[in-house]
Every structure is written in structure tokens, then in C-alpha cells.
Amino acid sequence: MSDLLKYMVENASIILNYTETHFSLIFSAVIISLLLWIPVGILISRNEKLAGIVLGIANTIFCIPSLALFAVFVTVPFLGLGRSSALLALVLYAMMPMVINVYQGIKIVDKNVIEAAKGMGMNSGQILKEIQFPLAVPVMFAGVRITVVMSTGIAAIAAYIGERNLGRLITEGLTRNNIEMILTGAILVALIAIFFDTVLGAFEKMLVPKGLKIRRSN
Amino acid sequence: MIELHDVTKIYDGQTVPAVEDLTLKIEEGETCVFVGPSGCGKSTILRMINRMIEQTSGDVLIDGKDVRETDPNQLRMSIGYVIQQIGLLPHRTVAENIGIVPRLHGWGKDRVAARVDELLELMGLDPEETRTKFPAQLSGGQMQRVGVARAMAVDPPVMLMDEPFGAVDPIVRSRLQDEFLRLQREMRKTICFVTHDINEAIKMGDTIAIFTKGRLVQHGTPQEILSHPKNEFVKDFIGQDRVVKMLTLFQVHNIARPNPCIIRENELPDIGRKMQQEQAPVIFLVDDSGKPCGLITAEDLERETANGAGTERLKELAYSKRGAFIGGDLLLNDALSYMLEWDTDYLGVMNGRGLAEVLSMADIRECACRKEGDQ
Numbered sequence: 215m216s217d218l219l220k221y222m223v224e225n226a227s228i229i230l231n232y233t234e235t236h237f238s239l240i241f242s243a244v245i246i247s248l249l250l251w252i253p254v255g256i257l258i259s260r261n262e263k264l265a266g267i268v269l270g271i272a273n274t275i276f277c278i279p280s281l282a283l284f285a286v287f288v289t290v291p292f293l294g295l296g297r298s299s300a301l302l303a304l305v306l307y308a309m310m311p312m313v314i315n316v317y318q319g320i321k322i323v324d325k326n327v328i329e330a331a332k333g334m335g336m337n338s339g340q341i342l343k344e345i346q347f348p349l350a351v352p353v354m355f356a357g358v359r360i361t362v363v364m365s366t367g368i369a370a371i372a373a374y375i376g377e378r379n380l381g382r383l384i385t386e387g388l389t390r391n392n393i394e395m396i397l398t399g400a401i402l403v404a405l406i407a408i409f410f411d412t413v414l415g416a417f418e419k420m421l422v423p424k425g426l427k428i429r430r431s432n
Numbered sequence: 433m434i435e436l437h438d439v440t441k442i443y444d445g446q447t448v449p450a451v452e453d454l455t456l457k458i459e460e461g462e463t464c465v466f467v468g469p470s471g472c473g474k475s476t477i478l479r480m481i482n483r484m485i486e487q488t489s490g491d492v493l494i495d496g497k498d499v500r501e502t503d504p505n506q507l508r509m510s511i512g513y514v515i516q517q518i519g520l521l522p523h524r525t526v527a528e529n530i531g532i533v534p535r536l537h538g539w540g541k542d543r544v545a546a547r548v549d550e551l552l553e554l555m556g557l558d559p560e561e562t563r564t565k566f567p568a569q570l571s572g573g574q575m576q577r578v579g580v581a582r583a584m585a586v587d588p589p590v591m592l593m594d595e596p597f598g599a600v601d602p603i604v605r606s607r608l609q610d611e612f613l614r615l616q617r618e619m620r621k622t623i624c625f626v627t628h629d630i631n632e633a634i635k636m637g638d639t640i641a642i643f644t645k646g647r648l649v650q651h652g653t654p655q656e657i658l659s660h661p662k663n664e665f666v667k668d669f670i671g672q673d674r675v676v677k678m679l680t681l682f683q684v685h686n687i688a689r690p691n692p693c694i695i696r697e698n699e700l701p702d703i704g705r706k707m708q709q710e711q712a713p714v715i716f717l718v719d720d721s722g723k724p725c726g727l728i729t730a731e732d733l734e735r736e737t738a739n740g741a742g743t744e745r746l747k748e749l750a751y752s753k754r755g756a757f758i759g760g761d762l763l764l765n766d767a768l769s770y771m772l773e774w775d776t777d778y779l780g781v782m783n784g785r786g787l788a789e790v791l792s793m794a795d796i797r798e799c800a801c802r803k804e805g806d807q
């Protein structure tokens with residue numbers, strides 16, 4: 215235990231540096247995923263046929279082991295070793311939790327509410343903006359939460375293709391047979407994942423519209 | 433005015449029409465109730481009127497204008513639409529829900545707020561208490577009220593109501609029906625009202641359109657339909673108690689007779705002379721405070737006097753019918769029920785605390801027969 219602490223203290227600056235890279239990769243991946251997958255999720259919620267195809271693709275990608283996906287990207291000329299490959303892989307993995315949650319968040323909105331809104335003369339844009347989207351936000355956010363937590367772990371594996379982040383402590387520790395190094399990497403990655411999960415989980419609760427939280431008081 | 437001309441709807445992928453060759457005219461200010469078994473096409477018809485779906489063939493006209501000439505959203509904004517499941521926006525307050533259509537029409541905030549309060553008041557809800565509530569905080573009856581208020585927000589001349597009171601218990605439903613009838617008497621909107629409950633149809637409709645399997649079987653006033661059901665289907669749908677249902681179309685004061693014969697307790701010894709003088713078939717006993725407390729028929733009196741009954745016996749007889757008093761706004765079927773309950777051919781009709789009229793079994797019978805016979 216004391217060896218572990220000693221290691222951490224002595225290597226504080228490099229650990230901090232790795233943590234920073236770790237965060238920045240996750241952050242970029244999540245931002246790109248939000249910008250990309252939310253519109254895709256909305257799009258497929260309005261076209262069942264497209265939904266089948268897109269969700270199928272997302273599922274398939276999700277099944278590919280991350281190490282395999284990284285390895286494949288490295289061989290692609292434009293990607294190669296480094297951040298582009300890592301980012302692309304994370305964004306692709308995010309497709310499944312993000313798209314499906316956006317899609318389902320919109321789909322589970324009570325049909326009768328949509329029917330009534332349409333019957334009052336709201337157009338589909340208004341229905342999306344004022345009803346489906348606000349009601350879907352908590353479910354969508356659950357997808358974001360899963361994405362962030364998942365990305366924390368997968369980002370570590372990207373160390374194999376040259377990312378200098380906390381995963382590197384694990385890979386290097388393994389080759390050097392340095393237990394303190396491995397543990398530091400593993401513990402920090404796990405802590406970050408738990409941290410994200412807890413904070414975002416609390417946030418998710420706050421996003422539930424007020425009208426859905428209250429039960430009848432009388 | 434709503435007109436449907438040869439309207440047919442066949443849903444995609446189906447061969448049997450959901451609505452077939454429907455021609456129907458609903459006059460301005462009329463409530464037409466569409467009634468029929470589940471799946472007979474009632475909702476489909478409503479949804480063609482506000483273009484939620486497009487008919488396969490035929491024309492739908494509102495005030496002479498083909499609905500297809502108006503932009504669907506504009507059209508729906510001008511037609512009140514209520515569905516059984518209500519579909520209140522769960523994340524919006526009552527006020528926001530009611531304000532949806534006014535907002536779509538571009539009303540200012542103050543005008544919307546004022547209208548919301550007015551509507552809540554109209555629907556018997558306390559604006560102060562209700563407007564900031566969320567749908568989840570309302571009872572079933574309150575939700576239905578808000579649903580109706582929301583549909584009436586911009587005072588549309590045409591309303592489409594698809595089983596609007598279907599989801600509440602019978603007592604609340606009956607109250608909502610009464611309230612809506614009261615409102616409609618003033619509003620005189622053109623209303624298509626869907627139900628599968630024949631009693632609701634009889635109560636709410638100026639006219640009733642009976643459907644089965646996508647076809648209109650009979651369209652007419654409740655009285656026409658009850659007195660002249662067109663075929664076995666209509667007869668079955670109305671039920672065995674057709675004549676009693678017909679009585680629901682009338683209130684007691686429609687047929688009760690004025691100037692009931694009254695006697696005070698201290699005048700009882702004089703009862704024979706009094707009845708003879710007034711030629712009354714029944715006489716009502718009132719106590720010292722003027723409150724009616726029983727009745728004696730001419731027949732009873734004759735029999736009892738023949739048996740030599742005294743004042744006490746007569747009083748006892750009268751008191752045995754002490755419950756035979758009803759209000760003038762009671763429906764005739766309920767009045768009939770009272771007659772059977774109190775085993776009497778006559779009922780006193782109260783006006784406040786005083787006795788105003790008399791209703792007899794013969795009058796009810798005559799009413800049922802007359803109505804059955806006319807046209």
C-alpha cells in the first residue's frame with residue numbers, strides 16, 4: 215500500500231498529465247457523439263425502416279471488441295496510430311447507447327399525448343421541440359451517462375494505439391511488470407468511471423420534468 | 433355545419449373499409465352522437481373531419497368548404513378535439529395545457545391567462561388552485577374537465593369529442609354530461625360526439641347516428657330512434673328497455689299537471705266532500721307547516737270509507753306514501769321508479785318546499801304511447 219502511494223507521489227506530474235489526456239479524449243468523444251447521435255436518434259424516431267437499419271449497425275459495432283476495432287483503424291491510412299483512431303472508435307461505440315436512448319426516449323412518449331397535440335394543430339416540429347424532446351431528455355441523458363462511463367474504460371485501451379493516458383500506466387506496467395504502476399492506472403480509471411456515473415446519475419434525476427416527478431398529493 | 437358525402441376510408445393494407453359510403457349532415461349548433469359497437473368506425477369518421485387521416489374517397493365539408501382546402505394544422509387549430517385518453521402534456525401545467533391552442537393562434541400572455549381562468553371557472557375548477565397543477569396531480573374527472581377546457585380554448589365553432597367522458601366512473605361521468613349539456617345549451621356549437629354507450633347517446637344527442645361495421649344504420653333524433661328503430665340491430669343495440677329509455681327524454685314537469693288537490697290534517701274529516709268537489713283522483717296531505725307528507729287516492733278513500741275507516745286510518749294511509757314526492761327536473765324513468773318503489777300511481781311534484789304539480793302513472797303511460805305512436 216505504501217509502495218503504491220509512494221509511486222503515485224513520485225510520478226504525480228506524469229499521472230496528472232495522463233489523467234488530463236484521458237479526460238480530453240472522453241470529452242471530445244462525448245461532444246462529437248452528442249452532436250452526431252442525437253440528430254440521428256431523432257431522425258430514426260420518425261422513420262421506422264431507417265430505425266431498423268441504424269439500430270442494427272449500432273448493435274453490430276457495439277459487439278466488436280474494442281482492441282480489434284482499434285487494431286483495424288490503425289491499418290487505415292488516414293487514421294493510423296493515435297488520437298483520430300481512438301476518437302473514431304469511441305464515437306462509434308457511443309452510437310449504440312446514445313442513438314437507442316434518444317430513439318426510445320422519443321418513442322416512449324405517450325401516443326395519446328402526441329395524438330392530442332397533433333389534433334390541436336401543433337406541427338411535427340413543435341411536437342418534437344415542445345413535447346417529445348423535453349419528455350425524452352431523461353432517457354437521452356441516461357444514454358449520455360452510459361457513454362461517458364463506457365468511454366472511460368475504452369479510452370484506457372486506446373493506450374495500445376499510442377494514446378498517452380491512464381491506460382498507458384496499465385499497458386506499460388504490464389510490460390515492465392510494475393505492480394504499483396498497473397494498480398495506479400486501474401484504480402484511477404475505475405474511480406473516474408464511478409465518479410462520472412455518480413455525478414451524472416444525480417444530474418439525470420434533476421432532468422426529469424417536474425410534472426413527471428410529482429405524484430398526486432391529494 | 434358538417435357534411436360528409438359518400439365518404440369511404442380503407443386503411444392501408446386492409447380490404448374491408450373502416451367507413452363505407454357515409455353520407456351525413458350535422459347542422460350548425462347540433463350535437464350529433466356517433467354510437468355503435470367498438471371498431472365500427474366512429475373514431476375514423478372524427479379523424480377524417482379534422483384531417484388526422486385522409487378519406488379514401490368522398491368529401492368532407494365544414495360550412496360548405498372542403499376540409500382539404502385548408503392547411504391541416506390551421507384546420508385543427510380551429511376545431512376542438514377531445515380524446516378519451518385526454519392526452520394532457522404531463523410536463524406542462526394545467527394552464528399551459530389549456531393555453532396551447534391560444535398560443536398557436538399567437539395570443540398574448542395576458543389574454544391566454546385570462547382565458548385559462550375563464551375556462552377553468554366554466555368547467556367548475558378553481559383557477560387559483562388548479563392552474564399551476566400538473567396533470568399527475570388531478571383526479572380523473574378533473575383531467576377530463578381540463579381536456580374539454582383545452583379543446584374549447586379558442587371557442588371553436590366545431591368540436592369533435594371521442595368518448596370524452598369514457599374514462600371516469602359513472603357518477604363523475606353523469607355529472608360531466610350534465611355540465612356539458614348546460615354549457616352546450618348556451619354555446620350551441622356544432623359537435624360530433626362519439627360514444628359506445630347508448631344511454632350517453634340518448635342523453636347528449638340532438639341527433640344520434642348509429643353505426644355498425646363502418647356503415648350508418650340510422651340517423652335521427654333520440655325520439656325517432658327510440659320510437660322507430662330501423663331494424664333488429666338498432667333494436668338490439670337500444671336494448672329491451674326501449675320504452676323506459678324513451679322516458680329519459682322527458683322531465684317530470686314536461687307532463688305533470690298543475691293544481692294538485694291539497695288537504696290539511698285538521699280538514700281530514702271533511703276529505704270526502706273536498707275530493708268530490710274538486711273531482712280529483714288524488715289528494716295530498718300537508719302538515720301544519722305546509723309540508724306535504726302523504727297522499728290518498730279517490731279509490732282508496734272510497735274503499736276505506738265503505739269499510740268505515742276513521743280519520744286516524746286515513747292519516748295512516750296517507751303517511752304510508754310519504755316518499756311519493758319528487759322534483760320537477762327528474763327524468764320520467766326515474767319518476768316511474770319512484771312510483772314502483774312507493775307503490776303508488778301518483779307522485780307529488782315539488783317546487784322548492786311546496787307542492788306544485790301532480791304526476792300520474794296514466795300520464796307516463798300516455799306519454800310513452802304517444803311518443804311511440806307519432807311520426
Ligand SMILES: Nc1ncnc2c1ncn2[C@@H]1O[C@H](COP(=O)(O)OP(=O)(O)O)[C@@H](O)[C@H]1O
Pocket residue numbers: 443444446450468469470471472473474475476477
Ligand atoms: N390506424 C389504423 N390502421 C389500420 N386500421 C385501423 C386504424 N385505425 C382503426 N383501424 C381499424 O378501423 C376500424 C374502425 O376503427 P375505429 O374508427 O377506431 O372504430 P371505433 O372508434 O368505432 O371503435 C377497426 O376495425 C380498426 O381496427
Ligand SMILES: [Mg+2]
Pocket residue numbers: 474475476594
Ligand atoms: Mg374509437
